Amino acid sequence: MPPNLRGILWITMGTVVFALNDVVIKTLGRKFDPLELAFFRYATGMLILAPIFARVGVSGLHTKRLGMHGIRLAIAALAQLGVLISVIKLPLADATSLAFSRILFTPIVAVMILREVVTGRRWTATAFGFVGVIVMVRPGQGAIDPVALIAIGSALSFAVANVLIAFLSKTEPPIRILFYYHLGAMMLFAIPAVAVWQWPNGVEWALMAAIGVLTTLGMVGFVRGFAIGEASVIGPMEYTRLIYAAIFGFFFFSEIPDLWTLTGALIVIASTSAIARMDGRRSGRG
Secondary structure, eight states: OOHHHHHHHHHHHHHHHHHHHHHHHHHHTTTSOHHHHHHHHHHHHHHHHHHHHHHHHHHHHOOSOHHHHHHHHHHHHHHHHHHHHHHHHSOHHHHHHHHTTHHHHHHHHIIIIIOOOOOHHHHHHHHHHHHHHHHHHOGGGSSOOHHHHHHHHHHHHHHHHHHHHHHHTTTOOHHHHHHHHHHHHHHHHHHHHHHTOOOOOTHHHHHHHHHHHHHHHHHHHHHHHHHHSOHHHHGGGGGHHHHHHHHHHHHHHOOOOOHHHHHHHHHHHHHHHHHHHHHHHHHTOO
16 A cells, blocks of 8 residues: 555554543543543553563663653643543543644744744644634633633643653653653652542453553554654544544534534644644655
């Protein structure tokens, strides 16, 4: 198969897996606190990646930038907690749509942290995208749902955490970044999780483990997809996750996205797709 087609298949696999992971999170969220779910997410991920970490060895995992790892993992871990809360409390389509705003925050964060130069067209696309976010939050229709603000805050935090990888990647290989991220986040949530702990029963153990497994599989799908295909071609496939979120939300939780969510999501998708095409042309890959 052509590289782009293979890339699309990998991205599609990743989006379906991430959407299924949201179903698992929302199901477990009826009983378990997001702090406990976050602990299981990182503990399971740590177990899955442990054989790779072992092969790298102590020398390969040793770092002189422990402080930067700590800052990055703390921001990303808190963002992950916000995602768990939004998936549990909001309709899946809403939570997924608001998560896409991460791409809108990236150029702002890149300018502030990396001093990147952003073109006028990209600023225009970003501003257009935030109009979509405002439509989804719909401030003129009554009180703003605080969970929606948590979802937007998580998107911003993930944008910051992802940009910080650019700092770390100058000296740190990806496997080292993953090691400190999972180990640090697992330790960060361990004590708070004890305070709200409820023991899983029966199939709940499998569902808890599935959070880490599905997250890892989804990440593999995206990494493989972007490594094989052109970002400008396969990147927009990420937005099919909204379709799966709406379908799964309807069949599993009887959720029906309203007109505000759909309209805002379409605006955000159009904006972030334009940003992806600009980045693809700039990198010479699209």
